[in-house]
Amino acid sequence: MKILKLIFKNSLRHKLRTTLTILGIAIAVIAFGILRTVVTSWDVGVEAASPNRLITRQAVSFIFPLPYAYKDRIASIPGVTQVTYANWFSGVYKDKNQFFARMAADPETLLKVYDEILLTDEEKKNFIAERNSCIVGIETAKTYNLKIGDIMTLEGDIYPGRWDFVIRGIYRPKFKTIDPTAMYFHWAYVDERMQEESPARAGLVGWYIMKIDDPAKSASISAQIDNMFKNSAYETKTESERAFTENFLSSTSAIISAMDFMSFVIVGIIMLVLGNTMIMSARERAREYAILKTLGFSTWHLIGLIGGESMLIACLGGGVGLLLTFPLIVGFEQAIPKSVFPMFELETITVILSIVAVLLIGLAAAIFPTQRAIRTKIVEGIRFIG
C-alpha cells in the first residue's frame, strides 16, 4: 500500500462529487480551448499578412473609393513592383445568410500580387481573357457544388442588378491562413456596366494593393504615396497589409478581447469549484489527518495527500477536456464557414496554456485545505466530528 493508492482511494470516496468536479474541469478546459482558438483564429489574417504588400485606401474611411487614375501614379514610385486594385462588391448568391467575400479585381495583376491564390495555367489564362469570368475558392465550390463552366448569378446590392459570371477557375489557397471561399471577377466588367447605368460610380476602386521590392522600405513608400495625393479630393492612407488587416479587425477587437478575458475567467471559476471540493473533502477528513499525524505522518505527507488528490482530479478533468477539445475543434472547423475562420485549429500554445492552467488549478485548489490540515492541532483534529 502506497501513499498514491491512498490518494486514489480518497479521490473516489464521493464518486458523484469527484465525477462532477472532473466533468466541470473538463468542460472548462473545452471552453478555454475553444475560446482561445477563436481568439487566435481571429488574428490569423494578421499573421498571414505579407510584409512586402502595402494597401492604399481613402484617408477618410475604407468605405470611400479612390480614382482608378491613381494606379499609374502609384506604380511610378520607386520600389513598387506591382499594383493591383479591387472593389468590395458584396451582393447575394442564392442565400443571403451564407457569406463569402465577392470582389471585383484586376485579374492579371491580382494573381501577380497574390501568388498564394493557386490556379492552373489554363485557369489563369481563361480568367484573365474572359471579361465575365470569375474564380472561386475551393470551399465555396464545394459548398455549392460548383465546377468550371458553371454560371454564378449574383444579386447586386452595392452594385444593383443581376450579375452573371462564368466560373473559369477554382483556386486553392497556398496557405491554410488564406481565405478559401472568396470570389473574384473583373473590375473592368463591373466598371463597364457602371459607366452605362451609373456613370458617377464608374472609374473608382475600393483600394490599391502594392507589391514592393523591400519590406524595409514600406514606411517610406507609404509616405511617398500619401504625400503624392495630399490636398487632393481623394487623400490616401497607405499602410502595410498587416496594419490594414489589424485596423479592419479593430471593430471587433472589443468582442475578441472580451472572449480572451472570459477564457481566463473560466480558469478562475473552475479553480474555485475544485477548491471548494478540496475544502469539503479536507474538512470531512480533519479527524483522519489528525490520526495520520498521530501515527507520525509529517506535514509533507499531508501536502502530498491533499495536493496529490487535487492534482489527480485536476489532471483527470484536464485530460478529458483536452481529449474532447481536439474533435470538438475539428467539428467547429467544419461547421463554421471558412470565410469567417479560414483556419480554425487548436494551436500548440493553447494546449500548453490549458495544461499549465490545469496544473495551476490543481495546485491552487489544494493550498487552503492543506494549510488548514497542517495548522489543525492533533487534539483538535481527533475531536472533530465531520
Place this chain on the structure above:
Amino acid sequence: MSAIIQIRNVFKSYWRNSLEIPVLQNISLDVEEGEFLALMGPSGSGKTTLLNLIAGIDRPTKGDLVVSGTDIGKLGESALAKWRSANVGFVFQFYNLIPVLTAYENVELPLLLTKLSKAERKKHVETALGIVGLGDRMHHSPKQLSGGQEQRVAIARAIVTDPSILVADEPTGDLDKHSAQEILTLMERLNKEFKKTIVMVTHDPHAAERALRLLHLEKGDLV
C-alpha cells in the same frame, strides 16, 4: 523495574480568548516499564489531556515529561512525529480507521514511514492481525467489520511497529459488553505476554479493574 514515563510538575492550560483554563495542575507521576495503568475521573478532570501529553500529541504548559528516555517537551514537531511513530501506539474510543483502506492497509499505515520492504511489512501486518485474531479479515474494509473487530484492527495498527507504550483513550467506550471484554482481554495479553506498557483512560470501573494500577484525576490533580 524502571520508570518508562516520568512526569514532573506538569501544568497544562488552554486559552479561550484571553481566559486561561487550567486543565492539569502540578502533576508528577512515574509509570514503570511493563505497567498497565488505568486513569479514571469525571469528565473534564484532565485524564485525556494527561494521556495526550504522555503520547506526545500535545505539549505541557510547564513541567518535564520524559518518555522512553526522551524529554518529549523539547522535541520539535517533526522530531516528535518521528518519536511517536517509533515509541507509542494509539487506541482511540472511535477506532479512527481510514474507511477507504482495508484492515490490512490500515495496519500497514505506520509501517509506510519505516524503511521496511513490502515483504517485511506484510510479515509485520500479518503478525499484528494474527495477535488480535483477525488474520482471516485482513482484506475487509472497516464498514465490513463489527465495532469490536474495528477496535482490534486499531490495536493491531497500534502494535505493528512494536512500540514500548500503548495509550488507549476509552478503548471500550463505544463497544458492547462482550466486545469490551474481548478488547480488555487482548490488552491484558499485550501487557503480560508482549510486555507493553499501557496507559488507559476509562470511565468504566470494570475496565479499570483489568489494570495493574488505578489512578484518579479530579480537577486536574491526581487524587
